[in-house]
Amino acid sequence: GAVVSQHPSWVICKSGTSVKIECRSLDFQATTMFWYRQFPKQSLMLMATSNEGSKATYEQGVEKDKFLINHASLTLSTLTVTSAHPEDSSFYICSASPPAGGGRAYNEQFFGPGTRLTVL
Amino acid sequence: KNEVEQSPQNLTAQEGEFITINCSYSVGISALHWLQQHPGGGIVSLFMLSSGKKKHGRLIATINIQEKHSSLHITASHPRDSAVYICAVGYNFGNEKLTFGTGTRLTIIP
Numbered sequence: 671g672a673v674v675s676q677h678p679s680w681v682i683c684k685s686g687t688s689v690k691i692e693c694r695s696l697d698f699q700a701t702t703m704f705w706y707r708q709f710p711k712q713s714l715m716l717m718a719t720s721n722e723g724s725k726a727t728y729e730q731g732v733e734k735d736k737f738l739i740n741h742a743s744l745t746l747s748t749l750t751v752t753s754a755h756p757e758d759s760s761f762y763i764c765s766a767s768p769p770a771g772g773g774r775a776y777n778e779q780f781f782g783p784g785t786r787l788t789v790l
Numbered sequence: 791k792n793e794v795e796q797s798p799q800n801l802t803a804q805e806g807e808f809i810t811i812n813c814s815y816s817v818g819i820s821a822l823h824w825l826q827q828h829p830g831g832g833i834v835s836l837f838m839l840s841s842g843k844k845k846h847g848r849l850i851a852t853i854n855i856q857e858k859h860s861s862l863h864i865t866a867s868h869p870r871d872s873a874v875y876i877c878a879v880g881y882n883f884g885n886e887k888l889t890f891g892t893g894t895r896l897t898i899i900p
Binding site: 702704708712713714715716719761763767778779780781782783784786 | 823
């Protein structure tokens with residue numbers, strides 16, 4: 671099956687620093703990647719939708735200047751948490767969606783293993 | 791706005807029991823996903839379906855489009871099935887944004 675990786679798997683940083691999280695589709699090209707955030711004992715919340723070569727679309731309430739998303743290639747999207755604060759501590763998950771065709775259907779998404787961010 | 795509700799929120803069962811987790815949604819969808827999240831956090835996609843029934847090993851997923859309801863069944867449950875099971879729906883073909891349920895925490899006791 672299709673594999674999505676994330677790096678790092680966990681990160682601890684000081685308040686005010688920036689953290690970059692990478693999401694890679696390893697064996698397919700992802701025209702669309704999604705970034706989610708999950709707080710303890712809560713469900714996943716979509717932060718933004720990232721399309722290769724265009725600006726990301728952010729969900730209501732998500733600050734685009736704080737959560738910078740770059741989908742530079744069909745296999746890589748990055749999320750940078752700028753000037754991180756303790757309230758940004760969360761589990762960040764990406765998913766990647768290949769184009770339909772080749773046996774794959776629309777709406778198919780493959781999830782990364784997640785990155786746990788702790789801001790001190 | 792599409793709401794996704796799962797039941798039960800928590801489920802504890804003995805090894806070997808037949809497990810059913812339910813998911814209901816409020817508006818028409820293009821596809822429904824069942825996901826598994828283990829304590830470490832990583833998510834595995836179990837099924838994506840838009841009609842009928844799918845089976846993979848001991849897992850079975852069904853969906854009733856008219857009733858806007860889906861069920862995930864686990865036969866011969868095992869402690870390694872212990873995880874959070876999440877239902878998510880996509881409601882726009884070609885736009886794969888998902889709306890997630892709050893999850894069902896399943897614990898299988900040996």
